Structures are given as structure tokens and as C-alpha cells.
Amino acid sequence: PNGRSIQASGIVPDIVAELERLGRARQDFVANLSHELRTPLTSLGLLVDTLIARSGKGTSLVKDLASKMAVEVDALHQMAQEMLDLAAIEAGRQVVRLIAAPLGAIVDLAVERLADQAQRKRIEISREVPADLQILADGELAGRAVLNVLHNALRYTPEAGQIRIT
Numbered sequence: 001p002n003g004r005s006i007q008a009s010g011i012v013p014d015i016v017a018e019l020e021r022l023g024r025a026r027q028d029f030v031a032n033l034s035h036e037l038r039t040p041l042t043s044l045g046l047l048v049d050t051l052i053a054r055s056g057k058g059t060s061l062v063k064d065l066a067s068k069m070a071v072e073v074d075a076l077h078q079m080a081q082e083m084l085d086l087a088a089i090e091a092g093r094q095v096v097r098l099i100a101a102p103l104g105a106i107v108d109l110a111v112e113r114l115a116d117q118a119q120r121k122r123i124e125i126s127r128e129v130p131a132d133l134q135i136l137a138d139g140e141l142a143g144r145a146v147l148n149v150l151h152n153a154l155r156y157t158p159e160a161g162q163i164r165i166t
Helices: 011-054 060-090 103-113 115-120 139-156
Strands: 099-102 124-127 134-137 162-165
Touching: 011 060, 060 115, 060 139, 099 103, 099 139, 103 115, 103 124, 103 134, 103 139, 115 124, 115 139, 134 139, 139 162
Parallel strands: 124 162
Antiparallel strands: 099 134
């Protein structure tokens, strides 16, 4: 108002540098946490699978509870993978290689990986993807995207429901 300007020499660059440092620290934290979660989740998944396999002649309560545990372990594993993916994207380490990829094979692989979850909830998954349909994509990343969508569909589809992929 009186014609004088306030100089903030050094303050703004210091704030920007601190924000960048905090952003990198958060990325590292998310990446490390995600990576560290994978080992116990894998172990828990194997233990639950063993419990389910051996409870075949046991009580239905044990089998039911073990199946529910398996669903939750799968959900945690999926979240850990998504956090790793996010950390890689934010850090600029996510490399995308676009090549022609068969969409049917990508979908089939995702369905195969989640078949146990679908079976536990008695969910029928049907596919209507032309065998010759090619997409321009990074096959691994496209596979994760399809897996994420299918995983969410399994989570929110009621027992004995149906999922249709077209």
C-alpha cells in the first residue's frame, strides 16, 4: 500500500525444498511399507490355504472362517501391490512399454489368478473377449489394471453372484 514491497528471499525456495523432501520421504515410506507387507501377507495366505485344505472333513465353521480370512488376506495383498505401484509412478520409476498385446490372454490371466476367490464366494465369471483382439498397452500394467477391476468386482458381488467380462 505504501509503495514498499516485502522481499522473501530464501523463504519460498526453502519451503519448496522442504515440500519436495517430504514428498520423497512419503514415497519412500509407502514403497518400503508396501514391500514389507508382502512377506507376512504371503505367509498368512499360505497358512490360510493350508487350513482350508485340511478343514475339508472338519467343521463347516472352521472352513467358513478360513475362507473369510483368505479373502481379507487377498485384499491386503492387493492394497500392498497398489501402494507399490503408486510409489513407482510418483517416483517416476514406472516404465510403460506400449506393444500389441492380446486382451483375451490378459483377461484370462486375471481370471485365473482370482479363481480361488471367486470359488470361495461361489461367483461365476464369464468372459466374452474376442481371441484375436489386440490392444496397444504395457501387458504387465494392463494385466494389473484388469486384475484390480476384477478384484473389486469380486469384493462387491454378493455370494453366488455373476461377473461378466465383455
